[in-house]
Amino acid sequence: MxxxxxxxxxxxxxxxxxxxxxxxxxxxxxxxxxxxxxxxxxxxxxxxxxxxxxxxxxxxxxxxxxxxxxxxxxxxxxxxxxxxxxxxxxxxxxxxxxxxxxxxxxxxxxxxxxxxxxxxxxxxxxxxxxxxxxxxxxxxxxxxxxxxxxxxxxxxxxxxxxEPIAFFTSPEALDEALGERLCEALNMEREQRRGIPVDPQSDDIFDTCVMPDETNLLLGSTNGEFFDRIGIQIAPYLAGPYSEGSYEFTFEVDDQIRDIVRPEYAAAFQPPE
Incomplete structure (x- = not known):
């Protein structure tokens, strides 16, 4: 589903x-x-x-x-x-x-x-x-x-x-491969929108990191041959209040992400040899 x-x-x-x-x-x-x-x-x-x-x-x-x-x-x-x-x-x-x-x-x-x-x-x-x-x-x-x-x-x-998440070995594996990059990008965008940096010690739900498996994923391509981009869409109330709107990011598919692609889908993420 x-x-x-x-x-x-x-x-x-x-x-x-x-x-x-x-x-x-x-x-x-x-x-x-x-x-x-x-x-x-x-x-x-x-x-x-x-x-x-x-x-x-x-x-x-x-x-x-x-x-x-x-x-x-x-x-x-x-x-x-x-x-x-x-x-x-x-x-x-x-x-x-x-x-x-x-x-x-x-x-x-x-x-x-x-x-x-x-x-x-x-x-x-x-x-x-x-x-x-x-x-x-x-x-x-x-x-x-x-x-x-x-x-x-x-x-x-x-x-x-x-479902895009099904292309990977597990949601946890995608979190491990992309979670830190997503958190850094999210906090940078939060700071721009709010005018103040996110307190790393804050336990406010709107200051915590959001993991990739909590978001919607888009699989994109710049070449029309294989997937080389991952889009992340984060809804209001997940990363910030409703007034902040949604957050959207795009990440390059690198070797760390390719390593967690299910074997049956590997060809969809890399050029043919």
Missing amino acids: QRITWLLVPALLLAGCDALSGRGETAPPDAPARSDSGAAPNPSLPVPVGGAREVSEQTDTFLFDYSYPQEAGEIPALALWLDGRMDEKRQRLATEAARGSARARSNGFPFNSYSSETAWEVVSNLPDWLSMSATLSSYEGGAHPNYGFDTMVWDKQGDAPI
């Missing part, structure tokens, strides 16, 4: 990545797309015809937006997977919006429409892998909407999604 973390602003693409430029099976063209849970999409939503997809639906109780790029839509099994997640999000939003509207009406309160927006983007497109990130936003009452991100890597040969 993928890690989803809420943050203040949409996730940035990895600097220098070519994004700036359950195993699925391909269904026949007339077959309804199905999610991992087996739920068929809402028939009221447009049927994709390949390539990029952008869906927008507005009702009396909710506003729903969902999109993914052409690179994803051209992979049938991936489009099927994304459409399944789209339908799950839409069905959940419709259900919660109906409940919220009913509660507001019964209590004599005004009701503000709920909303959900998901926008998938390409982080890196390699011969065997498609690394993607999503910016998320939702509103289900309250003072303000929530913002967040999602991430996954699509295995083009296996037609299946893989």
Whole structure:
């Protein structure tokens, strides 16, 4: 299951990545797309015809937006997977919006429409892998909407999604290889935002280090051949108060990180000999 973390602003693409430029099976063209849970999409939503997809639906109780790029839509099994997640999000939003509207009406309160927006983007497109990130936003009452991100890597040969952390031998191994560098970069950025250095003796939760396995990871590439960058996205309330927003960093994949890549994925992190 993928890690989803809420943050203040949409996730940035990895600097220098070519994004700036359950195993699925391909269904026949007339077959309804199905999610991992087996739920068929809402028939009221447009049927994709390949390539990029952008869906927008507005009702009396909710506003729903969902999109993914052409690179994803051209992979049938991936489009099927994304459409399944789209339908799950839409069905959940419709259900919660109906409940919220009913509660507001019964209590004599005004009701503000709920909303959900998901926008998938390409982080890196390699011969065997498609690394993607999503910016998320939702509103289900309250003072303000929530913002967040999602991430996954699509295995083009296996037609299946893989969580970025699964490319490494263990979360603890990644913490050991990258944790100190992340902590140093985080404290430097904290100092810039706060105007004062972080006290190394502080036990305040907003002054402590955040380990890579607590964050969302993006696998990026500057060459379009193999992964050579790791992106880190840290949500509010994890490294600082909500007002500080999210923290995002990019690190080079070096030998220390390559040493903890699972053997079956080693070729994805280094050039062929």
